[in-house]
Amino acid sequence: MCLFCKIAKKEIPSKILFEEEDLLAFHDINPMAPIHVLVIPKQHIVGLGEAVAENAEVLGKLLLASRRVSEETGLVQSGFRVVVNNGTHAGQSVFHLHVHVLGGRPLAWPPG
Amino acid sequence: MCLFCKIAKKEIPSKILFEEEDLLAFHDINPMAPIHVLVIPKQHIVGLGEAVAENAEVLGKLLLASRRVSEETGLVQSGFRVVVNNGTHAGQSVFHLHVHVLGGRPLAWPPG
Numbered sequence: 001m002c003l004f005c006k007i008a009k010k011e012i013p014s015k016i017l018f019e020e021e022d023l024l025a026f027h028d029i030n031p032m033a034p035i036h037v038l039v040i041p042k043q044h045i046v047g048l049g050e051a052v053a054e055n056a057e058v059l060g061k062l063l064l065a066s067r068r069v070s071e072e073t074g075l076v077q078s079g080f081r082v083v084v085n086n087g088t089h090a091g092q093s094v095f096h097l098h099v100h101v102l103g104g105r106p107l108a109w110p111p112g
Numbered sequence: 113m114c115l116f117c118k119i120a121k122k123e124i125p126s127k128i129l130f131e132e133e134d135l136l137a138f139h140d141i142n143p144m145a146p147i148h149v150l151v152i153p154k155q156h157i158v159g160l161g162e163a164v165a166e167n168a169e170v171l172g173k174l175l176l177a178s179r180r181v182s183e184e185t186g187l188v189q190s191g192f193r194v195v196v197n198n199g200t201h202a203g204q205s206v207f208h209l210h211v212h213v214l215g216g217r218p219l220a221w222p223p224g
Binding site (some may be wrong): 032033048049051052053055056057058059060061062063064066067070075076077078079080081082083084085086087088089090091092100102103104105106107108109110111112 | 164165173175178179182187188189191197198202203204212214215218220222223
């Protein structure tokens with residue numbers, strides 16, 4: 001079972017921000033900003049490059065959850081950036097889809 | 113009407129990659145990588161911070177469209193990064209939700 005499947009099942013502890021039926025939001029262990037939360041589907045989806053039409057609803061919920069992250073971490077006024085890495089050039093390191101939500105400081109452009 | 117609503121209605125020209133019923137994918141006018149495509153919903157949604165539960169399906173389709181961008185631009189092997197900016201700290205510049213899809217070079221971490 002992959003690392004994020006274990007985190008989703010709470011077999012490995014994480015600093016959970018909130019949980020919904022289909023997803024879990026927890027603080028990144030190696031934060032790149034004052035707020036850096038990961039949102040993962042409980043279902044094992046490797047990445048966006050492997051997502052299929054039946055995943056549309058849970059993908060939409062992941063993006064809606066980024067709004068909830070901003071509300072629960074005080075980023076509504078200052079804003080936030082959502083990032084999803086897919087494959088080598090993007091530096092994807094865990095092959096279970098995860099949405100990064102970053103905020104709490106100005107974020108430069110380009111995004112990497 | 114906002115800039116991206118006009119692009120979605122083709123009242124302002126853009127370099128369109130593909131169109132679906134609910135969304136349009138076009139090349140960013142100021143690319144930050146060899147491939148830099150924007151995917152927008154035709155419906156006017158200000159940003160993720162304003163998205164509501166009824167938007168879940170179209171949000172999911174935007175993420176699925178990033179996979180299609182990677183397929184149509186030759187990024188399947190090398191990978192790609194998806195970025196959505198929301199508000200001031202993220203540098204959101206057009207207040208119509210848009211998903212950046214970047215690839216064709218290694219993308220650094222942190223993402224801005």
